[in-house]
Structures are given as C-alpha cells and as structure tokens.
Amino acid sequence: LVAAFTARYPNIVVDLSLGDEVVDILAGQADVAIRFGHLPDSPLTARRLGHTGQVVVASSDYLKRHGTPLEPEDLLKHNCLRFNFRRAEANWPFIRDGKEFSLKVSGNIECSSGEALAQFARLGAGIARIGEFTVREDLQRGTLIPLLQTFNPGDEEPIHAVFVGGAAMPVRVRLFVDFLLERHRM
Incomplete structure (x- = not known):
C-alpha cells in the first residue's frame, strides 16, 4: 500500500517505522x-x-514432526510461539x-512482530496464534494449516x-488516511 500511495502522491515522503511499540503521536513521534x-x-x-480475527496455525512440517493437536490442552505439549509485548495476552x-x-x-520463541511469528511458524519452529490477516495467503496456499478451529472463540480486534x-x-x-480507508478495508 505504501508503494501505491507514493505512486499516487510522489511528492509526499513516507518515513515508515515498523514495530509493535505504541508511539506517542501527540509528542510528534509519528503522524499516523x-x-x-x-x-x-x-x-x-x-x-x-x-x-481481524485470530487463528492458531502451524506448518505441515511441524505437524509431521510433532503431531497435530486435536484439543486445546494438547498445546501444552507443543512449542507455542508467543507475542512478548506488554499488551499481549499471556494465555490463548x-x-x-x-x-x-x-x-x-x-x-522457546517470543517475539513482538506478528510477521516474524508467522515466519517462524512457516519454518516449522512451532505453533502460533496470530491475526488472520497476517497469514491469510499462507492459509489459502496451504503453507500454514489452521488448527483447533472448532475451539476458536471468534475474538476479533478492530x-x-x-x-x-x-x-x-x-x-x-x-491523504494517507483517506488512501488507507479506500484501499485497505480489512
């Protein structure tokens, strides 16, 4: 989306910082x-x-090596990849x-980035519970397998x-906010 925005508005410089920290917009740490x-x-x-909703996922490689959890409690015997930032819920x-x-x-892996957790899951490092939008294409391609869907509480984050x-x-x-609204309704 940033590339498309800068193509439409080539005179606007986009300075993009990625992270899960909450920046102080009022103090001028970011515009948006x-x-x-x-x-x-x-x-x-x-x-x-x-x-976005949340989904529990793993790669087929991980599941072949460690088995597929059929009940949520089975996760207690698996390597679960978790978020480590302050707002993250410790329990699934x-x-x-x-x-x-x-x-x-x-x-054995905690991370502040959903994209990084998805990559660890793709590489077979463990099972992740992650925003569905992050892994939508992986689910469609079969790169990641959704797990325990009948137990998914359907919680969503705005x-x-x-x-x-x-x-x-x-x-x-x-212009940037209008562009996001136009192009990226999730």
Missing part, C-alpha cells in the same frame, strides 16, 4: 499509527480500517460447549488509523 485492539480514550482521531483463549476458557501455553485530527492536520496525513 495503525493500532490493533480496542483504543483507550484519547484526544487523537481514529478511523476504523477493519478488523478457546471455547468449548459455549464456555470460554484460556490456556497458558509456552514455547484495526484503526490513529492521528491528530482537526484543522491543524497536515494534508499529507489526510
């Missing part, structure tokens, strides 16, 4: 941030881009017979573009 999850009250303006949620529960899974709005908003910010 993409935030996942529910937003706290703030003076910032937020535009909803869409939402599931549902059985209409009742929600969670499991404290463990593994995705927002967050920025300083109002009369002082730079035109480049308005």
Whole structure:
C-alpha cells in the first residue's frame, strides 16, 4: 500500500517505522499509527480500517514432526510461539460447549512482530496464534494449516488509523488516511 500511495502522491515522503511499540503521536513521534485492539480514550482521531480475527496455525512440517493437536490442552505439549509485548495476552483463549476458557501455553520463541511469528511458524519452529490477516495467503496456499478451529472463540480486534485530527492536520496525513480507508478495508 505504501508503494501505491507514493505512486499516487510522489511528492509526499513516507518515513515508515515498523514495530509493535505504541508511539506517542501527540509528542510528534509519528503522524499516523495503525493500532490493533480496542483504543483507550484519547484526544487523537481514529478511523476504523477493519478488523481481524485470530487463528492458531502451524506448518505441515511441524505437524509431521510433532503431531497435530486435536484439543486445546494438547498445546501444552507443543512449542507455542508467543507475542512478548506488554499488551499481549499471556494465555490463548478457546471455547468449548459455549464456555470460554484460556490456556497458558509456552514455547522457546517470543517475539513482538506478528510477521516474524508467522515466519517462524512457516519454518516449522512451532505453533502460533496470530491475526488472520497476517497469514491469510499462507492459509489459502496451504503453507500454514489452521488448527483447533472448532475451539476458536471468534475474538476479533478492530484495526484503526490513529492521528491528530482537526484543522491543524497536515494534508499529507489526510491523504494517507483517506488512501488507507479506500484501499485497505480489512
């Protein structure tokens, strides 16, 4: 999307920083941030881009070597790849017979990047619970296999573009947010 944005607006310089840290937009650390999850009250303006569900995935190579979990509790015997940033939930949620529960899974890789966790899962390093949008193409190609779908609680995270709005908003910010809304409804 950034390449398409700069093709449309070649005179706007995009300085892209990737990470899962929450930047202080009011302090000028960024013009626009993409935030996942529910937003706290703030003076910032937020535009909803869409939402994503979560899916538990592994590569066929990992499953051949370690077996396929059939029940959530089977994950306790597997190497689970987890997020390590402060907002991450330590337990993985599931549902059985209409009742929600969670499991404290463990593994030998923790990471702050969903893209990196997806890559570790592709490489057969373990099982990940990750945003469906991150692995959508892998699921379609069969690179990653969805697991425990009947136990998926269907939790979703909203995705927002967050920025300083109002009369002082730079035109480049308005153009970028409008472009995201036009092109990237998730």
